[in-house]
Amino acid sequence: EAGVVQSPRYKIIEKKQPVAFWCNPISGHNTLYWYLQNLGQGPELLIRYENEEAVDDSQLPKDRFSAERLKGVDSTLKIQPAELGDSAVYLCASSRGGTSTDTQYFGPGTRLTVL
């Protein structure tokens, strides 16, 4: 079974520019997560989707970040405009169910560098 796919793997942009990350979860997984991982830190949840619905976006900085999961499959995370502090790895994960014990499967991440 194919894993979680993310693209691009690396992105370098100037500050104030927009950027978008794409995630394709494992087939059949209804729950999708976006995490932010700063250097030397563990991942922190940004948003969680159950199918098309964002059920937890409390940690998403909504002034500049947005996300969508049209049709309940692929998802896109956008930053506009990017700031220097947004440099980090953005991880996407998916799980078959939406409970606290469901295993989350992670993609390789997108490493963003903002200059």
Place this chain on the structure above:
Amino acid sequence: AQSVTQLGSHVSVSEGALVLLRCNYSSSVPPYLFWYVQYPNQGLQLLLKYTSAATLVKGINGFEAEFKKSETSFHLTKPSAHMSDAAEYFCAVTVNSGGSNYKLTFGKGTLLTVNP
């Protein structure tokens, strides 16, 4: 709110030696606990998880962890380290808040190096 503390940001062992990575949790309700491994430029991979069944949990690649409520700990061990075990390890906690109200909270990670 729940949290985990990983003691030691960097652990170095010799090949064949015991691996012990420490994790302590804080939770007001019974927790579910996880260990993930992250190899360079890869996503996190689940090693094992505790979901209130047996307190000694066996995972992949010879790793195991024991849930100790009295010590609020969930330390990860492996009897004999291999070079291929070199990676970053994350402990994580969540709780059953009912329905879909949950969040997986990660520690800061422990980088394991294995010396030949």
